[in-house]
Amino acid sequence: MVAIIKTGHSIHSIFNYNENKVKQGVAECIGEGNYPLDVDKMSDTMKLNRFLKQAALNDNVKRNSVHISLNFDSSENYSKDKLMEVANLYMEKIGFGEQPYLVYQHHDSGHPHIHITSIKVRADGSRIDMHNIGCNQSETARKEIEKSFGLVVAEGRTKNQNIELQPISKGKVRYGRIQSKKAISNVLSQVLSSYKFASLAELNAVLKQYNILADRGNENSRIFKAKGLVYRILDENGKPIGVPIKASDFYYKPTLKFLEEKFKSNSANQISDIRRVKNAIDMAFLRTEISITDLVKILEKEGINTVFRKNAEGLLYGITYVDHTTKCVFNGSTLGKQYSAKAIQERCASINPTEQKNPNLISKKLHEITFETPKSEIVAVLFGDDFRDNKYVGSSTIMSQLAEMITQAEQTANYLPYELRNKKKKRKGQSNNR
Secondary structure, eight states: OEEEEEEESOHHHHHHHHHHHHHTTSEEEEEEESOSSOGGGOOHHHHHHHHHHHHTTOTTOSSOEEEEEEEOOTTOOOOHHHHHHHHHHHHHHTTOTTSOEEEEEEOSSSSOEEEEEEESBOTTSOBOOOTTTIIIIIHHHHHHHHHHHTOOOSSOOOTTSOOSOOOOOGGGOOOSHHHHHHHHHHHHHHHHHHOBOSSHHHHHHHHGGGTEEEEOOOTTSHHHHTTOOEEEEEOTTSOEEEEEEEGGGSTTOOOHHHHHHHHHHTOSOOHHHHHHHHHHHHHHTTSSSOOHHHHHHHHHHTTEEEEEEEOTTOOEEEEEEEETTTTEEEEHHHHOGGGSHHHHHHHHHOOOHHHHHOTTHHHHHHTTOOTTOOHHHHHHHHHOGGGTTOTTTTOHHHHHHHHHHHHHTTSOTTOOOGGGSOOOOOOTTOOTTO
């Protein structure tokens, strides 16, 4: 289960969004919390007024509306009763158990999900603090609910699992405003909640996989100067097509200001996530012959897409890696200089010609390496004396990866060979013959 929490200034907007879905026949209000009547006995006015009257108890709470979506795996088609049980327990665990809320089941996307609308003002007029609620209360609630109800776990998916989102096909999208907006919204709702990106360029590296672009316009445009943002659908050549849609037109407001807040929270990347991408790249260069096209195909097999940035003359100036397994996005410079666009081009051109002629040499030479072999000698064994001091081939990352290949290929994940265990430092004065 994946939970997404949004707050807003307008209770009317969130309420009308869900009720309009009901009127369109793609959603239904399946339950309520802390209302005097069941939903089937209340009019729209009665539902809305319950929110408005309690929110009016504290005019100082500007962002007083709350919109939550709980998203389930495509295999989980649960009954309304079970969805209400999940919703009630979730609201209780995040501190909204005594708040009025409405639960809507939506049927307009490829996976089962519900929407919950509520407010941040308590019955006594106090304000509910939602700072870090997504990382703390919501994350704890999600894990407990997954365990209690036997839901598909949002974490720990295998790397071979198919990516849920599929690129938007030009043939399947009508370029009218409503269809375009729906297509973009479906992708944004999953990408913004699942992927970790720290800049607009990194976000676009993901969105372009689904033929979408978050566009600020050029530096002299009115939208850029006003710090605005629009979303566009791209054709198969990566060119914008159809009518651009303002970020503020989407109900969850994925504006530039909203994205900049996510950039800050996503800036601290996990070392293990970075290491996975770096190791995948370094292992690709262990092959005897490789071009940039080959590198792209090899990384794709590992669930990593490579996005190149080129200038007007077609020259490559930037590279971004999108890891669909960890849902992380990294610019080449973030991983290190040897993973930047310029370095990748150089590494693709620095393969030893001798090795190209004999593809079996590397596998044979691996057996010549021992635990005592110096790093420079490992490089010489694998790539020849001319590459002994090559700053890319002899990088510490690739050497550590080689060590793992040599020492742990036949071992279990938790086993550490004796030769690699850190020896404990002896204390001063400790006898050698103790």
